[in-house]
Amino acid sequence: SQKIEQNSEALNIQEGKTATLTCNYTNYSPAYLQWYRQDPGRGPVFLLLIRENEKEKRKERLKVTFDTTLKQSLFHITASQPADSATYLCALNKAAGNKLTFGGGTRVLVKP
Amino acid sequence: NAGVTQTPKFRVLKTGQSMTLLCAQDMNHEYMYWYRQDPGMGLRLIHYSVGEGTTAKGEVPDGYNVSRLKKQNFLLGLESAAPSQTSVYFCASSLTLGPPRIFGPGTRLTVL
Numbered sequence: 001s002q003k004i005e006q007n008s009e010a011l012n013i014q015e016g017k018t019a020t021l022t023c024n025y026t027n028y029s030p031a032y033l034q035w036y037r038q039d040p041g042r043g044p045v046f047l048l049l050i051r052e053n054e055k056e057k058r059k060e061r062l063k064v065t066f067d068t069t070l071k072q073s074l075f076h077i078t079a080s081q082p083a084d085s086a087t088y089l090c091a092l093n094k095a096a097g098n099k100l101t102f103g104g105g106t107r108v109l110v111k112p
Numbered sequence: 113n114a115g116v117t118q119t120p121k122f123r124v125l126k127t128g129q130s131m132t133l134l135c136a137q138d139m140n141h142e143y144m145y146w147y148r149q150d151p152g153m154g155l156r157l158i159h160y161s162v163g164e165g166t167t168a169k170g171e172v173p174d175g176y177n178v179s180r181l182k183k184q185n186f187l188l189g190l191e192s193a194a195p196s197q198t199s200v201y202f203c204a205s206s207l208t209l210g211p212p213r214i215f216g217p218g219t220r221l222t223v224l
Contacts, residue, residue: 004154008152032210032211034211041217042217042218043116043202043204043215043216043217043218044202044204044215045215046211046212046213046214049210049211089154089155091154091155091211093211099157099160099171100155100157100211100212101154101171102154102155102156103154104152104153105154
C-alpha cells in the first residue's frame with residue numbers, strides 16, 4: 001500500500017541554522033508533491049508545490065527538492081527563526097488528481 | 113473575505129447521535145474537501161466536491177455523508193456517530209484542480 005513517511009521525532013534547531021526535513025514515500029508514483037505548515041489548533045497552510053519534472057523549488061527562505069529515483073523530498077528552512085516553529089506536512093498526488101495523501105508531519109522547534 | 117470558515121469549532125456527541133458540520137467559503141472556489149486528522153496520522157480525505165451539486169468519496173467515506181447544494185457551502189453529516197469518529201475535521205477549498213490551497217480552522221469532535 002502507499003506509504004508516506006516523515007520523521008515523527010521533533011526537530012530542535014538553533015535560530016539562524018538551516019532546518020532540513022525529509023519526506024519519503026513507497027509504492028507511489030506522484031506527479032506533485034506539496035508542503036504545508038500547520039500551527040497548533042489551526043488548519044494547514046499551503047507553502048510550496050513541486051512537480052515530478054522539477055528538481056528544486058524555492059520560495060523566500062524555503063527550498064524543496066524532489067528526487068523521484070530516491071522517492072524522497074527534502075524541505076529546507078534557511079536562516080530559521082522562532083516563528084518558523086510549527087509542524088510541516090508533506091503531501092503527494094498523482095497527475096490530474098486532487099486526492100492528496102498526507103504524511104504524519106514533522107514538528108520543528110526553533111530556539112532563540 | 114473570511115476565507116474558509118467551519119461551524120462549530122467544538123462538539124461532544126454521544127454514540128448514535130447525529131450532527132452536521134458546516135463549511136463555508138467566500139472565494140468562489142469550485143473544489144471543496146473534508147479531511148479528518150488523527151494523532152500520529154496524516155490528514156485523510158473523507159469526501160470532496162468538484163462543483164455545486166457534485167460530491168465524491170475520498171479515502172475514508174464510511175459513516176459520513178456530504179452535500180453541496182450551494183457553491184459556497186459543503187456540509188459533512190454523521191448520521192450515527194461512533195467513538196472512532198472522534199477526530200479533528202478540516203474543510204478545505206481550491207479554485208482549480210490540484211491540491212487544496214485554503215484550509216479552515218477545524219472542528220474538534222469527540223464521540224463518547
